[in-house]
Amino acid sequence: MTINTEDLLNSILESIGRIDYIRPANIPNIDLYMDQVTTFMEEQLKSTKRYKEDKILTKTMINNYAKNNLLPPPVKKKYTKEHVLVLIFVYYFKNLLSIKDIEILLKPLTDRYFASDAEFDMQQIYEEVCKMEKGRIEQMQESIRDMYASAQDAYEDAPEEEREYLQLFAFICNLSFDVYVKKQLIEKLIDQLPGGRIKK
Template sequence: MTIDTKDMLNSILESISRISYIKPEEIPEIDLYMDQVTTFMESHLSSSRRHEGDKILTKTMINNYAKNNLLPPPVKKKYSKEHLLMLTFIYYLKNILCINDIQTLLDPISENYFSGDGSMDMTELYNEIMNLELKQIEPLAKDVTKKYKLACSSFEHATEEEQDFLRKFSFICMLSFDVYVKKQVIEKIIDDMADNQPKDTKNKNSKK
């Protein structure tokens, strides 16, 4: 691990700053057809790809989300601004959660806020969540840097040739453990939410 701590922190901050998220004001006010939806999502979330050829969202994915009740169905084959905000939530959640867990989370969102008849609309809800997440950038960078420093101080008695790999391995393991613990917490909360859902909703989810 030859990158010094300062360069590593700058690299982390730069990487985090490049994470794409869709701003509500960027979404067209008119409803979109499927091809327009996939094009929009590809253009606004392209920097989140791991590999250049990776797809952000395909037609098949979106159809499956609607089929599995993760996404309200389109109206006359057109998707609204609310649909695109829901798709953004799904896009991020699907990387760590199973379909049933995402449905448990998003069912109340669809029912209470998608139509705009609740105490707030989807745009307000989305903005609140994104503002909370943006506030995590600095603490996240500090935490990753702390783990990096710990990794750099590990395996002091290994040979120089071994140290580079073993310290990278240590760094990855610490980051992975952090993700693992947080995923356990997330799943516990979702299980509690599912237990408190109305029986008809539970039955619907169990059939998926």
């Protein structure tokens, strides 16, 4: 097995540096039919796909999200800019959280800020989160470099022909542990929200 993990790491770190978000200004200001929503999301998020044939969002997914209260129903079969913003949140959460957890997390947002005259609206909430996340990219890159360096120091006594795989395995375990711990924290925080498992 010959993987140039250093090159792979640098490529990943560069791609993290290019992470961007769908800017609200790029979301059409007119209400969209479902086909237009799926086409828009596919175009905007295609760089996040692992495999070419993967679908970002399908009609079935959108219908399920509405049925499971993740997304307010469309108005006369049309979806607003706010619907699209909620769908973007759902897209990022669905790889990490259960549908029920996403519903609990988003319900206070959609109840209070969706199509309302509140001081904050969905667009402001979305932009603030994106700004905060963009500000963390360098810190994340540094953390990933540290995990990689730690893995490269592992298995010094292993046979040379096995060391590369074992170090890659250690790096993946390091990254996975980070995700595992943060997922546990996220779930515990969601349990505290209205509708969560912890009853007030």
